[in-house]
Amino acid sequence: MPSTRPRLLLLLPAFALGPSCGGDGDARGTADDAGGGISVSISVDGGGSGDSDDTENPLDPIPDVGDPDSGNGPGGDEECASQTTAAENKKQPADILVIVDNSGSMDFEAAAVQTNLNAFSQQIVDSGIDVRVVLISSYPGDGNGICIDPPLGSGGCPDNDNNPPLFTHVDQRVSSNDALVQILDHQPQWGAVVRPEAALHFMVVSDDESEIGALDFDMALKALSPDYALYKLHGIVCTTECDETAAIGNVYMTLGQLTDGIISDLCLQDFQPVFDQLATEVISGAQIACEWDVPEAPEGEDFDPTKVNVEFDDGMGGGFDIGYVESPAACVDVVDGWHYDNPAAPTKIIACPQTCQKIQGVDTAQINISLGCDSVPAG
Numbered sequence: 001m002p003s004t005r006p007r008l009l010l011l012l013p014a015f016a017l018g019p020s021c022g023g024d025g026d027a028r029g030t031a032d033d034a035g036g037g038i039s040v041s042i043s044v045d046g047g048g049s050g051d052s053d054d055t056e057n058p059l060d061p062i063p064d065v066g067d068p069d070s071g072n073g074p075g076g077d078e079e080c081a082s083q084t085t086a087a088e089n090k091k092q093p094a095d096i097l098v099i100v101d102n103s104g105s106m107d108f109e110a111a112a113v114q115t116n117l118n119a120f121s122q123q124i125v126d127s128g129i130d131v132r133v134v135l136i137s138s139y140p141g142d143g144n145g146i147c148i149d150p151p152l153g154s155g156g157c158p159d160n161d162n163n164p165p166l167f168t169h170v171d172q173r174v175s176s177n178d179a180l181v182q183i184l185d186h187q188p189q190w191g192a193v194v195r196p197e198a199a200l201h202f203m204v205v206s207d208d209e210s211e212i213g214a215l216d217f218d219m220a221l222k223a224l225s226p227d228y229a230l231y232k233l234h235g236i237v238c239t240t241e242c243d244e245t246a247a248i249g250n251v252y253m254t255l256g257q258l259t260d261g262i263i264s265d266l267c268l269q270d271f272q273p274v275f276d277q278l279a280t281e282v283i284s285g286a287q288i289a290c291e292w293d294v295p296e297a298p299e300g301e302d303f304d305p306t307k308v309n310v311e312f313d314d315g316m317g318g319g320f321d322i323g324y325v326e327s328p329a330a331c332v333d334v335v336d337g338w339h340y341d342n343p344a345a346p347t348k349i350i351a352c353p354q355t356c357q358k359i360q361g362v363d364t365a366q367i368n369i370s371l372g373c374d375s376v377p378a379g
Helices: 104-126 179-185 187-191 214-224 250-259 271-284 328-333 353-358
Strands: 008-012 027-030 040-044 083-087 094-100 131-137 167-171 199-205 232-237 263-265 291-293 308-313 319-322 338-340 348-351 366-371
Touching: 094 104, 094 179, 104 131, 104 199, 104 271, 131 179, 131 187, 167 187, 179 187, 179 199, 179 214, 199 271, 214 250, 232 250, 232 271, 250 263, 328 338, 348 353
Parallel strands: 094 131, 094 199, 131 167, 199 232, 232 263
Antiparallel strands: 008 040, 027 040, 083 366, 291 348, 308 319, 308 366, 338 348
């Protein structure tokens, strides 16, 4: 006679039992975004063929179904119950370094940067991207120097406009040919401001050519840190001959092509459209941040960092599990992986670089983070 064991239906407002972490029952969940949260219904089926006892307790625990190697839960757990929540996919932050030639021929150009930098930065902020701007330039009175007013700067012009972490001014006079040299030489200052997880953009404004070559700069920059490998270099430089041209900026044009940056002709002398285009490039190029807040443990329970699992769901019926690695260095040995920002006191879950690239461009995607089952190591 078929079992008459009742079905238990749970409704959870923001998380669900992970389907891979149950016992021998069937676990099924559906998500509904209405109301601003995730509404998940889970049905747990018990029983099977055979006779039923009228006194059977419908809340009997799901029986043990086998040994730990049977794969009943992540990491081969014999039994585990996990709670899953969808993580918020935030846009990747952006760090932008602006390097301005302060030589005597750059009076109009320096003033144009000073005029447009606030509006440029605000466009990016308004898009929801967390931006930081670093300016490498002298202050007014030292060549064609620059000082940035609020809201980007601090209001201390003409000689102190620092407003960290939003805006940092590296006070260095940039000569006609050494913009790229100054980037390399002052890495200790700007390197303390930029973030490993942020998109890195350089913007050079100069009417002259660089004293070091494109490939030499590219190799030297990447040697400073692997975090700089995906940088983009943009330029407002002379691409044609005009009265303002000291030399054609061939090195900057080569770097723009090499890094998929934007190169605009300084001879046009209309900087607002150029800054608008650069802001659009930064905004449209922002990727998924590939880091997510560690979920809070359920009420009455302690968070166990060894019982966290991460899954990528493309929102179209596909996806894959992302395994745990102990450190960023271990990412090179796995296909897909994630690690903590601080294993001793984790607050962030961070995808390995190759996994981060893999999940970009899927507008319907979400990351599901489950608590309660032993973390599955990356393979």
